[in-house]
Amino acid sequence: MNNIFKLVSNYFRMFFAKIFKNSKRKLATYTIAIIVLIVGLVFSFIFTLLSYYNISNAIKLEVPEIAIYSFATTMIMFAFVLIITESGNNMKATDEELLLSLPINKRDIVISKILYYLLFDFLLVLIVLFPSYILYYVMVKGTSFIFVLRGLLQLIALTLFASGISGILSCLLILATKKFKYSKVIQTVFNMALIVTFAIVYLGFMLVSQNVSYASKIYDLAIMQFFKNFMLYGGITNYLIICIIPIALFSISVIIRSKSLGKNITTYHSKKIECNYTPSKVSKDLFVKELNNYMSIPIYVTNTIMGPILTLMLAIVILISGKNSFISMIEAIIASGYEGPMPSGIMPVVINNFDVTIIFVMFLMQVLAPTTASSISIEGKKIWILKAHPISYKDVFKAKIKVNFMVNLFPAVLTSIFLSLALKNFWYIPLLLAISLLLVLLSSIIGLIANLLFPKLSWESEVEPVKQGISVLLTMGIDFCLIAIPLLFYFVLNITNTYLFFGIIILIYILCVLILSKLLYTKGVKLYNEI
Known part of the structure; x- marks a missing residue:
């Protein structure tokens, strides 16, 4: 665990050093940071405004838990986006040989690398989604502060789940395409297929949400009921599910990546002995x-x-x-x-x-x-x-x-x-x-x-x-x-x-x-x- 902490902290030190290493461009760097912060706050405000609308409508209908279904839907969409964006990352890094030469366990190397990138995703999820849970706690009378803590736990589980699924998908795809000449292109096509699938699901949800009867059928799905029950009532079983499944998937991803660390997984060899050249x-x-x-x-x-x-x-x-x-x-x-x-x-x-x-x-x-x-x-x-x-x-x-x-x-x-x-x-x-x-x-x-x-x-x-x-x-x-x-x-x-x-x-x-x-x-x- 100590090695993991040292590696992650070192990655962040290197990250900030690369940003601020050029003293001549410090003003430009700080300006960029301010612009990015403003853009991030704007997006956070937009999502918070939508949450406010959903919570207000739910309160007027005297069914505040309807807003939780909206939170769950947004969270699922975010999980899909994170899986898509991270599944193209095979974690192959240029510092592998250096890290493997050190007295550090392969597992620690992989975990530290994943955690480094995962923290950036979690920060994005936290900025965009977490204010909704705070807003619900403030607006809905009788809501305990533990609701906010459950929301935080749910977002942590979401990030771990997305990281685990994307890691497993990425490794399996690499293994399945390693003998092909255009393996990277095949992986890219697979990612594009995921994007199109997400777009279709997104399109379908936007259309279905316009119809109250169809939307209610979505809310009756087991996964939506699970998120609602967990946020409102907790329960040992729900806590175990929200913790064990993401951690298990994350652990499987770490094991698979640890086994492939330092190995050349590409096995394609061309049999062509002539070079075709066309001006x-x-x-x-x-x-x-x-x-x-x-x-x-x-x-x-x-x-x-x-x-x-x-x-x-x-x-x-x-x-x-x-x-x-x-x-x-x-x-x-x-x-x-x-x-x-x-x-x-x-x-x-x-x-x-x-x-x-x-x-x-x-x-x-x-x-x-x-x-x-x-x-x-x-x-x-x-x-x-x-x-x-x-x-x-x-x-x-x-x-x-x-x-x-x-x-x-x-x-x-x-x-x-x-x-x-x-x-x-x-x-x-x-x-x-x-x-x-x-x-x-x-x-x-x-x-x-x-x-x-x-x-x-x-x-x-x-x-x-x-x-x-x-x-x-x-x-x-x-x-x-x-x-x-x-x-x-x-x-x-x-x-x-x-x-x-x-x-x-x-x-x-x-x-x-x-x-x-x-x-x-x-x-x-x-x-x-x-x-």
Whole structure:
């Protein structure tokens, strides 16, 4: 246990040292930290607001436990997301040989590595979900504080459960594909299948939740009843289940990973004795190389493609259920904040501004995690190979931007079309397409510049550049501002002509693309040469 604590604490010391090691960029680093904190608080506020709405409605119906079903549903969805995002991580690290040379048990090495990444996931779960349990304790009379402690235990169990399942899935998938030439691509396809499955489940739940009778059938499921009984009544059996199952799965994951630690699990050997060479353009070869690199890292694909797919699913939900159902939900959320009747002037404002608000929220979901934000870092210490070739920096930059554009193009086009149809405005289609594609391009350039500013070439696992890199967090913060600031001006200036507003936004984004492209090919080139 002492070794585990030392290793985990050492990982965190290294993590913070990498962030703050450059004294020249401390101001930029602190600025990024503040932006990320603000974005995190915004998302936490949104989830807390939804919980407040659910609890208020449940109290009005005199059935407060209905809110617990909502908590359970959100928790299950989060578990699914964590399993998907972590199943692409095979925990293969560059420090394996060093750690194995030390007098440390394999099990301790694996546990410390898992706990290090698990704590980041738990922090996210805690920020987003834990306020809901505190809110329930405050709002529902007669609720004991032990309810909050059970909620905390439930979130710990959720994180352990997701880590255990993802670890087992990852190891089994690696063992099943180790004899294939394109084993990494197969693993990536499997992860994409999980994402699509989650998207379908998410879509189904969103549609079913619109119907009270169908929703009640979901609440009658055994797992939903278990979570409700555990939160309200506790019970030795429930405590044992909530503790034993996650710990057992986590332990199995540790055992499997310990056995494979330090071993070369890839057994594929090519039998080709000739090298086929076909001359082609440098730009094409670079794009293919970038695409192959992207597809060969499952966690890279998972973390960058989930946003566009979920955005597309949400657009389909709005198209099928209609925007009036969403407006009704917003009305109920606002009304839950008033003890008496809601002021009559609020809903006309909501109805008039619904289209623009939902459009920009979906744009935010779509562009929050571009592939370019970690495309330099993912090269690792092999980047010298790319730089040693007589290749133009423009071709390198364009290839990385093209990959992100290709990943987002199909979902962006469909989302724009479906959302325009859902809002019953055919003229929105060209405007939303233009804004959506410009945002994808803008986010790609921002991500690339951010990664050139804060490259993370020395990493132990792909998780570090993809999920924990400063450039990724910086890109998320800037993308958030790019969408939030125009929306803020829309409300402050009380703009009524949405076509004019969208036209101005398109011109502003075009100007931003031109300015940032110039910056990329001047300052960005210098940064690239300094790497």
